[in-house]
Amino acid sequence: MDTLLYPLEWVVANIVVIWHQLWTFIGLDPAGGITWALAIVGLVITIRAALIPLFVKQIKASRAMQMIAPDLKKVQDKYKGKKDQASREAMSRETMELYAKHKTNPFASCLPMLVQAPIFFALFRVLNYNLGGTNGPIGLLSQDLIDQARDATLLGAHLSETFFNSEGASAKIVSALLIVAMVATTFITQHQLTRKNLPASALEGPMAQQQKILMYALPFIFVITGPNFPVGVLIYWTTTNLWTLGQQWYVIRNNPTPGSEAERIHKERLAAKAAKRAARRGEDPDQAVIEAEAVVEEEPKRSGQRQQPKRKNRGGSKPQALPADDTKDES
Numbered sequence: 001m002d003t004l005l006y007p008l009e010w011v012v013a014n015i016v017v018i019w020h021q022l023w024t025f026i027g028l029d030p031a032g033g034i035t036w037a038l039a040i041v042g043l044v045i046t047i048r049a050a051l052i053p054l055f056v057k058q059i060k061a062s063r064a065m066q067m068i069a070p071d072l073k074k075v076q077d078k079y080k081g082k083k084d085q086a087s088r089e090a091m092s093r094e095t096m097e098l099y100a101k102h103k104t105n106p107f108a109s110c111l112p113m114l115v116q117a118p119i120f121f122a123l124f125r126v127l128n129y130n131l132g133g134t135n136g137p138i139g140l141l142s143q144d145l146i147d148q149a150r151d152a153t154l155l156g157a158h159l160s161e162t163f164f165n166s167e168g169a170s171a172k173i174v175s176a177l178l179i180v181a182m183v184a185t186t187f188i189t190q191h192q193l194t195r196k197n198l199p200a201s202a203l204e205g206p207m208a209q210q211q212k213i214l215m216y217a218l219p220f221i222f223v224i225t226g227p228n229f230p231v232g233v234l235i236y237w238t239t240t241n242l243w244t245l246g247q248q249w250y251v252i253r254n255n256p257t258p259g260s261e262a263e264r265i266h267k268e269r270l271a272a273k274a275a276k277r278a279a280r281r282g283e284d285p286d287q288a289v290i291e292a293e294a295v296v297e298e299e300p301k302r303s304g305q306r307q308q309p310k311r312k313n314r315g316g317s318k319p320q321a322l323p324a325d326d327t328k329d330e331s
Contacts, residue, residue: 008122010139013130015043016123017140033154037235040123040159044239047119048247054115055247064104067257071098116240120233127230131160154231163227171231178234179226183219185241190218192248 003009019042024030028038048055072095079091129135131150137143149159156170163175226234256262 003125005118005122005125008118009126009130012043012119012122013126013141014139015046016040016126017145019043019046020145031148031152033152033157033159036149036152036159037154037232040232040235041239043123044236044243047116048240048243051115052247055244056251061104064102068098068102068104120236123236124230124233127160127232157231159232159235160230162230174231175227175229175234178231178238179222182226182234182238182241183222185238185245186222187219189241189245189248192245192252 016036016039020030020035020039022042023035023038028035075091075094075098078094079087082088082091125135126138126141130138130141131146137146141149152159153170155174156168157166157174158171161167161171161175163172163179166172166175222237229237252262253266256266
């Protein structure tokens with residue numbers, strides 16, 4: 001039966017089939033479970049590559065929200081206990097002005113997850129209903145491919161099986177391992193973002209407490225809901241978590257938040273590289289470290305505000321009028 005997600009299910013099924021054909025062309029067994037599992041990994045690569053711009057916005061928004069947390073707390077304290085309409089409107093206005101000043105909002109950090117949610121459910125429906133036999137072929141996913149994917153196993157587990165809805169121990173073991181991996185990668189990703197890439201001042205206050213609760217709540221939710229997901233969906237979610245973790249690590253490593261632990265490590269790494277280069281050239285390593293640190297200190301200023309080039313005065317300072325006597329003599 002068609003649903004509102006049918007167009008997205010059609011796209012998801014086609015992407016999976018295209019990747020399946022690619023792996024088959026390389027030489028993998030088209031009926032093998034590893035081939036279909038890698039086709040789901042290919043779906044993740046396709047989706048996440050398309051979401052890179054949103055991910056960059058998410059990183060910047062999360063960083064900005066944590067950085068303005070102390071200012072948000074000041075606004076909340078300013079109107080604490082005031083229940084009148086004027087105070088509520090003033091608090092809302094000042095909060096929005098703060099968001100506008102720092103060019104962020106609390107929803108931007110959730111955007112990639114919100115965009116991925118329909119894709120997640122579309123894949124869930126393809127695995128549950130198309131491979132499960134309730135719905136027929138969809139897009140490039142023909143009946144022959146459906147039968148092939150349904151019979152394929154990964155370590156003895158079918159892609160459409162769940163922890164609770166499976167025969168034998170293989171699917172339960174594979175599901176349990178994937179759930180553990182999904183929970184671990186979710187926790188590490190949140191921990192990396194909130195603890196390593198923020199200054200000490202941003203680790204206090206209500207916003208920081210909310211992030212801390214989220215860091216522990218999300219894995220707990222997956223522990224509860226994970227056993228109901230098909231193995232193929234668990235592969236998708238674990239793979240997308242690994243992608244997020246690696247992508248986030250790269251961004252934090254090369255563009256850390258000023259004042260954070262990641263920035264300190266970044267400075268130490270650049271200083272060590274500068275010292276090695278100076279030693280190879282026979283220069284003073286200490287001076288090279290000082291220059292490298294100066295460059296790191298200047299980077300946030302360059303990225304935050306474009307510096308206009310200074311106009312050169314070819315004549316030096318503004319020419320002054322010559323004394324009257326000298327002028328007469330020269331004439």
